Structure formats: C-alpha cells, structure tokens
Amino acid sequence: MNIRPPRRIRANISYDGTDFHGWQVQPGLATIQGTLEAALSAIEGAPVQVTGSGRTDSGVHALAQTAAFTLANRIPLDNLRRALNNLLPHAIRAADLVETEFHFHPRYHALAKTYEYRIWRAEICSPFERRYTHHHPYPLFLPAMIRLAALLRGTHDFSAFAASDDKDELGLSKVRTIFDSELLEQPHQLLYRVRGNGFLKHMVRNIVGALLEAGKGNLDERALLDALRPGYLDKPGARRPGSRAPACGLFLVSVEYPDILLNPPPRPAHAGPPHLDETAD
C-alpha cells in the first residue's frame, strides 16, 4: 500500500477585485475565496477550503495574496496550477504553488503585509487605469501628506483608523506596528505604500482618507498624533481623522512569512523520499 498524506499547498493569488464582493465567501455573491474554493473542489472532487492571509474588501485588488489549502489529489503542482487557472476567471490568477508545512496558516504565520494605494492626480483619468486607482484631481498640499505618512511609522493604537462597524475585533487589541509608510509622487499619480505587522479592517483606506484630509489642510500633525493615542475615541467630541478612501485604489502587494516556513529544512529520512516532481515549482 502507498497511502500518502494530503498535501498542504501555498500559492500566490493575484486578482482584479473590481467585479468581486471581496475575499470572503458570501452566499450567492462572487467572492475571491468562494471562486477559488469552487475551482479547487472541482479538481479535488470534494470540498476544499481555502485560507487567505486576511480578507480584502469588495473592490480591493491583490498582486500577491497568500492562500493555502489542503489537497488529497496527488496531481503534480505544475498541472494543478494550469488546471486551476483554466477553471478560474481571468480576473483571478494562481501562481507560485509550492508544497508547504502541513501546519502552515497564511494568517497566523504572517509577519508583515505591504499595501499600496494609488491616487490619480491628472484631471483626466486614463480609461485603462480607472479600475485600479482613486481619481482625485483636486488641489492637495503634498508636503503635509508626506510628513503625515512618515508619522504613522512605529507602534500605535490604530483604533481611530479601524472600521467604525468592525464588530469582529471588539475587545481585541488595535495596536499595530507600521514598519514603512511613505507617499511617493509618480507621473500622473500618488502612490502610498505601507508595510506593517498587521492591519485592522479598513485601516489602510482610513489612513489614506486621513492623508487626503492633511492634503486639504484639514488635519495637522498634532491632530494625527492625538488620534494615535490610546483611548482617543473615548474623549468627548473625538473625530476620526479621515473617512475611508474608495476600494478601487487599494492593492495588497505582498505578505511575508518566517523563512523557516518558506524554506523548511529537509525532511527526516523516515518520512520517505521527497517527491521532487511535485515540489519543484
């Protein structure tokens, strides 16, 4: 008998989120997770659950969302990648499939995530970019935005940047560490890039909303630092520093994991021979 255990597979998923109701499965609605699960279940011939590094909202895009799933089917990974992409709509692509540690969890094991937010500045937004950028052609004072972006670096209580309707996180810590936060000027657009150890629901879009308020002269450095203090929202008259920027400008760029999970040491000899044809990808 040659019964081999199911494989845990990690993949990078890119998607144009425009026509999807976000990552998470919702009955009767097209979602990224639901579409991936339907395609993988068809290949497996049994229900397959897909776990992502986190949810993305309706309309948000991903250059490389990390997903993992467990498969009993022994199809070589090159063939699995092709079969999966054949079944998926062209707005979702799966790449970089590798066999990973069986306990790998894309959310719990994530060390850092990087997001980008694009703001189109020219009066006329390119028809070819309109799905992938927030068109804001109105005057903005960039030095104030650049300074505020830098102030967000460090470990702060981001309660004032959490979704106002976020019930999932009630009682949980809203302290997060931002490693990098910068606003870059590019031709026709601004690019806000942020890398942190975790992000609350709507946090990046609320940060961009605050940066836009700073650009309009409605939010200064002291007000931002106030909003980052623990208990800020409990103060009478406390206001959120910015309103949520539109989803279409937001991209999940990458998710980082401990090297030991990405490049695990060789298996002990008693675990059987490595399946080179299946792990080479």
Place this chain on the structure above:
Amino acid sequence: MNIRPPRRIRANISYDGTDFHGWQVQPGLATIQGTLEAALSAIEGAPVQVTGSGRTDSGVHALAQTAAFTLANRIPLDNLRRALNNLLPHAIRAADLVETEFHFHPRYHALAKTYEYRIWRAEICSPFERRYTHHHPYPLFLPAMIRLAALLRGTHDFSAFAASDDKDELGLSKVRTIFDSELLEQPHQLLYRVRGNGFLKHMVRNIVGALLEAGKGNLDERALLDALRPGYLDKPGARRPGSRAPACGLFLVSVEYPDILLNPPPRPAHAGPPHLDETAD
C-alpha cells in the same frame, strides 16, 4: 446682433473598448460614437453628429482616436471638456479639445495612423492586463516574426489582409502604404507597432495573425511576399496568410494630420477677434 457661426471642434478620445460594440453607432448597442453623440447632444440641446478618423471594432481600444463635431453652443472649451467627461462613462475620456477649421474631417484629412498590438507571453496573464492584451503563452520563433514585420513596410496590395466579409470596400483600392512596422520584445509581452497611411477593416489584426503564423513556423517570407502581390486571392488555392487576432490586444495609438489643419494661420482681421478663451487648451 451678435450671431456667431457654430464651431467645429476636434478632440482626442481615449477608450477602453472592452465593454463596447466598437466605434460606430448601432441601434440598441453601446458604441463609442453613440455614447459621445448622446453626451454632446445633451450639452447642445439638439442632435450632434460625431465623426471619427475611422471605425474601431468591438473590443478594440484607443489611446487617441481623433473625433470632430460641430456645436452651436458657445460654452468655453475648458468647460465643455469637463461637462463632456462628466456625462461620459469612465471608459471613455475626451481630451485636447480645440476649435478647428470648419471643413476639418477626421477621416478624409488623416495622413497616417499608428496602431499597437500587445501579445502577453508569460504563462500567467496579469489580471490587470487581461482586458488589454492577447494572451499567447505558446512557443513562438521571434526572429521570423521580426523579419516578417519589417517586410510589410512599403506600398502593397493588402487584399489578403482585408476582412473577408468587408463589403464596404468592394471595388475600392486595397493598396496601402506602411511607413513603419516592427515587433518589439518587452517584459512579459510582445508589442507590434504599425504606422501607415490607412488600414483596411481588420487589417492590423490579420497582420498580427500572419505574424503569429510565422512565429509558429507556418508562414515564411516567400509566402508573405506572395500574399502581398496584386491578384493573389484570385489564384486557385490561395489562402489568407493569417487569421484575425483577438480585438482586446489592439490599440489605436494616434492619428496624424497636415500641420496646416492643426495650426491654421491667423484669421484675417475682418473675421472678427479670435476667441482666446475658447481656443486656448
């Protein structure tokens, strides 16, 4: 009394053609020309006819299609551009509006047009490019394609590259002059760029089809030169050198006009003062 004549206005129109049934008005279908005419008619308060430099097919894009229309409404051109873009869907944008000679005709006066065709080569097509490129990840012998692209330069009878169903051009000359024709390798994709004094219906897509046949080893230089000879299609057993490549990879890049039409000499004094506010754009 101050009755001023209607203005002839020229504009550059860019569009994502994915969700449109081509340029030309068709009853009951969303077309670029029809959408522009509806928006301009709403501004004018009367029917406005829009003329383009040529039709683009269903699904074909434009970076700068040249269009012209005649307007009695004296709205300044800056305001007209904003009003028009407010009324248009985001997939169509109007730019560079200028008042032009009253007899200006975007098709009859065009000296040259440039098209680009994009072929995505990587196994996985980016979800953000899929609407704007033809995904062809299969083996292609590029040197043969590059040589054939260059052979198309010059004045030839392009009957074998015309649409097989093109009744509009029956009896009309199918001789055209190609000024530039080159295939460029870019990261992840091939870019075919062609500039000529005119193009038959489906001609660029049929040329790209022929280049793909050459890349697959199915069409050599002699067969291409044969297909460019007058009367080629009348020979028994004559086959078209390539089948039409998909619309989504094709972009109309620019249309060129005589400088005298773009920068006409100053009007004679008796024509009245120039309306600087309306022509500065």
